[in-house]
Amino acid sequence: MDLSLLRDLCSIHAPCGEEATLAEYLLRYIKRNSPRWKVQPKVLVGPQLQDCIMLVFGNPRTAVLAHMDSIGFTVRYQDQLVPIGGPHAETGYILTGKDRLGPIECQLVEDDGQLSYRFGRAIERGTSLVFKPNWREEEDSIQCCYLDNRLGVFNALKLCETLENGIICFTAWEEHGGGSVPILARIMYEEYGVQQALISDITWVTEGVHPGKGVVISMRDRNIPRRSWVNRIIALAQESGIDYQLEVEGGGSSDGRELQQSPYPFDWCFIGAPEEGVHSPDELVHKHDIACMLQLYQHLMEKL
Template sequence: MKELLKKLTEAYGPSGNEEIIRDVIRQEIEGFVDEIRVDTLGNLIAVRKGSGKKVMLAAHMDQIGFMVTHIDDKGFLRFTRVGGVSVRDSIHRRVIFKNGVTGVISYEEEIDDIRDIKFERMYIDIGASSREQAESMVSIGDVAVYHSAFSENGGRYIGKAMDDRAGCALLIETAKRLQASPHEIYFVFTVQEELGVRGAKTSAYALNPDIGIAVDVTLTGDTPKSRPMAVKLGGGPAIKVKDALVLAHPRVRSLMVSRAQEAGIPYQMEILDAGGTDAGAIHLTREGIPSGVLSIPCRHVHSDSEMVDASDMENGVKLMLHILEGEIEV
C-alpha cells in the first residue's frame, strides 16, 4: 500500500488533465479485472464480470491545481483555481507543471496583513526574468499542482493528492485481493470530481448500477482545537451518514455497518457539514441509485501535505472486500 500510494500521489493529474494518473492506474489494475475502458469524458472503468448486482465503486483521479491566466512582463504568472484551493494553504508552496517546470506561489509585497491576501494578488514565480522566457516554459491554460514529497512516519502516510489517490489505492488493492464475488463490479476512477463530481455523473448514467459506493477522504476532529467531529486517524474507515451532496441510502449504510461488525473491522460514522463526493452525483442518476460512501480519515485536506493512516487504509480494503464477497440486497 505504501509504494502504491507513493506512486499515485506523485503522479500529475489535475482536473481535466488526468491522462498521466489514468495511465498509472491502468497499469496497476490490468490483469485483475476482465475489461478496461475509457469513456468519453475520460473516466477509467475497470469491470469485474459477474451475474449478481451491478456495483459501482467510484474514486476520483483528479487533484486540485492552479491554471495560468496571464504572464506579466517580468515573467510572473497569474492564475485561477482548479478546484477547492485556499489562500492559506497556497502561500509559499512549491508547485509543478505537467512538463516538469516548478515554481513557488507568493503574493504582492505591498500586502502587510495576511488577511488581505486574495488570489487576484498572488502569483507563481518560476524563476523567469521576462515574459518571453516564461512563455518558453509554460503557456496560458497550463495547470500546476502542489509539488511535495511522499513520506511515512509511524504508520501515517503524508503527501499531496491523498484526496483522492488514497481512494484510488483502496480500489486498486480491492481489485487485486478480491478472490470471488457474485456481483458485476465496476471500479470507476472518475475525472473532474473537484469541479463538481462531473465524471461520476456521466459514468453512473452509462453504467446504471444497482448500488453505488464512493470512496473518498474525509475530515477529522482529532487535531488541536479542531471543530468537533467523530472521526479520527487510526479509528478505522468512516461510513458516511451525510454530507452537503448526499444523505447516504439507509440500506447501503446498514450494509456497510453490518459487514464491518460481522468481520470485526473497526469503523467510524461520518457526518460532514460541507463538501461532497462522487456519491452526490451517483445517487441522483436516472430514477435514483442507492448510494453510500466509504471514507478515509484525512488531516490537512486540500493542502500539499495531507495525512492518512495505514491501518485505516488496510481496514478500508478489508471492509470493501467483505461487502463485495457477500450477497447485496438494496
C-alpha cells in the same frame, strides 16, 4: 503494508481536466497486473468514457467509484493563478508543472485571497500547476499531497486483486464539480443492472472523526444518501469486526452526489480513511485507517 504504489500515484500530475495522465498509468498497471488477479475484468475505455475507466468483474451487483483528479491551479494572465477545486493556499508552497518552454518549479504567493506565482520567467497561460510531492512515511502514518484521492484509487486497485463480482470506476473532475459520473451511471444501470455504489474517497479528521480509529462511513455530507442503504452498510461493518467510525457532516460532496442526481435509482455510501491537512501539500493519513479501508471494502463487496 507496501505503499510504493500509492507513493507513485501521488507523484502523477493529474489535476481536473488532465486525468488522462493518470488514466494511462492505470491502464498500464492493469495490463501488467491483472493476469494475477482472481478474476480477469472487462476493461471499458475510449472516447465514449473520455478519460474514465470502468472495470467489470464477473456478474456485478455493486460498483466502487474512485476519482482520479486532484486540486491545483491554472495559470491566468501575468503571474495570476486560478484555483482548481478548493486547494489550501499559503505563500511558500512549491508548485510544479510544465509548459512548452520546459519544466516548472515555482513558489505560490497568497495575498489577501489573490493567488500568484513567483518564477524566473512567465509561465504560459493555461498551464496547470500542482503541489510538489513530498512523501513522508512514519511507522504509523504517511504524509504527502494528493492522498485525496490517490488513496481512494489505491484502495480500488488493491480491491481488484480479489474481486469476483463488481464494477470499479475511475472517474474525473470530482474536485471541480464533477461531470463524468452520469455516463458511467447510465452504463452501470442500463447495461449491467447495477444500482448501488461505494465511494472510495478520503474524508476529514474532525472533532468526531479521529486518526487511527478506523475507516469512516459517512452517514451524510451536503447530500443525504438513502438511510436504509447506509444502515445496511453499518450493519455489515459491525458484523465484520473491522474498526470503523461514523461521520455526520453538513458540507462536502463526492461522486455520490452525481449518482443521487442522476435519473437512475442509485444507492450510494461514502467510505474512506480520514486525513489531516486536507487539500494541502501535507495531507496525513494513519496507516491503520488505510488497512481498515482496504479490509472493509473487501468485506462489503463480498456481501452486498
